[in-house]
Amino acid sequence: MYLLTNVSKKVSVALVPIISSARAAKVICRKWERQYKRLPDAFVVENPNTAGGHLGAKYEELNDPQLNPDQVIPELVNYLETELGQPIPVIAAGGVWDHSDIIRMLELGAKGVQIGTRFITTDECDADIRYKEFHLHAQPEDVIVVSSPVGLPGRALRNPFVEKVISRAATIEKRCLLNCLQVCRHREAGELYCIVRALDKAARGDVENGLVFSGSNAGRSQRIMPVAELMAELVS
Numbered sequence: 001m002y003l004l005t006n007v008s009k010k011v012s013v014a015l016v017p018i019i020s021s022a023r024a025a026k027v028i029c030r031k032w033e034r035q036y037k038r039l040p041d042a043f044v045v046e047n048p049n050t051a052g053g054h055l056g057a058k059y060e061e062l063n064d065p066q067l068n069p070d071q072v073i074p075e076l077v078n079y080l081e082t083e084l085g086q087p088i089p090v091i092a093a094g095g096v097w098d099h100s101d102i103i104r105m106l107e108l109g110a111k112g113v114q115i116g117t118r119f120i121t122t123d124e125c126d127a128d129i130r131y132k133e134f135h136l137h138a139q140p141e142d143v144i145v146v147s148s149p150v151g152l153p154g155r156a157l158r159n160p161f162v163e164k165v166i167s168r169a170a171t172i173e174k175r176c177l178l179n180c181l182q183v184c185r186h187r188e189a190g191e192l193y194c195i196v197r198a199l200d201k202a203a204r205g206d207v208e209n210g211l212v213f214s215g216s217n218a219g220r221s222q223r224i225m226p227v228a229e230l231m232a233e234l235v236s
Contacts, residue, residue, distance in 0.1 A: 014041040018093070020048050020056035020067050022075040029084065042089040043080075044114055045072055050095025052117050052215035054152045055145070062145065062153065069094075069108060077109035097217045099234055115234075117215035124227045128205030134159075134212055138219035146211075149186040149195050157212040165193060173197070 017040050019025045025043050032038055047069050048057035057067060065071070069092055080088045092105035093114035105113050119125060120135045138157050146165055148154045156162060164172055176187040178196055185191040195211065202210025 016040060016042045016044055016091075018044040018046050018056060020046050020072070022072055022079060024056075025076050026079060039084070039086060040088060042091055042111075043076065044091045044093050045069060045076060045110070047072075047092075047094030050216040051093060052155050052218075053213040054148060054150065054154045057153070059145070059153050069105065073105070073108040073110055095216055097220060099236060102234060117217055118221070118230065119227065120214075121221040121224045122227045122230055123224060127203045130205040130207055131203055131212065132224055134207040135214060135218050136221050136224065138214070140219060143214060143216050143218055147192060149184050149192040150181060151183055151185065154211075154213060155215060157214045157218055159210075159212060160208050161193075161198065161210055162212075 015038075017025070017028050019028070025040075025045075029039055032040065046056050048055040048061070048067055049063055055062070057064070061067065073090055073092060077090055080086055080090070089111040090109060091112045091114050092108070092110040093116075096102060096105060096113045096115050097118055102113050117135070120127065121132050125132060134157065142158045143155060144158050144162065145153045146156050146162055163169075172193050174186075174190045176184070176194060178194065179187060180196055181187070184195075186194050193211075198211035199213065200210070202212045204210075
């Protein structure tokens with residue numbers, strides 16, 4: 001969690017874009033300043049090489065060292081402080097697992113971190129226990145990148161559903177029931193799968209027929225624990 005302290009009193013909602021490169025952040029700053037006379041209240045810098053869920057990079061860009069936080073975060077911080085002269089916080093995301101990872105991100109210039117996968121194996125996570133246990137027992141080789149109907153690659157855990165997606169099995173439901181996304185290959189061309197339905201199934205415990213998004217650290221948890229205990233571990 002990160003408390004934003006530089007949000008204008010006139011702004012009721014903080015705008016925090018998720019980006020994977022300093023170049024993307026610069027484009028956003030220039031466009032927002034020109035069109036809306038304001039800048040983002042913070043940036044989440046996602047590492048597409050380790051993050052779970054949808055990744056802010058194309059398939060061919062994955063594993064590109066130019067998207068490594070060791071390069072992106074210092075470059076972005078320097079741009080915000082030197083060129084813009086604005087104290088816009090940078091929040092590091094993707095692959096942050098323990099206290100040492102947090103310290104490393106702060107040393108790079110981040111003001112906070114965003115952690116997702118680590119909190120799945122906690123008592124307070126509201127996903128089904130089978131979903132939590134699926135993460136708990138995952139192996140490094142189970143973490144793969146799959147196609148998503150929104151046009152971006154996503155990192156998930158291998159299961160029968162993902163195997164069907166990879167093989168483009170004809171048994172995957174082709175109907176669109178929700179019409180929920182602005183861009184969706186499932187709705188527009190009948191390709192791939194309904195991502196909302198796939199994610200919902202998994203969260204409800206159907207880890208065989210749902211999409212289980214996860215970061216690259218899945219399987220590192222030793223047990224399901226309370227959030228308070230995990231937070232004590234992260235900040236100790």
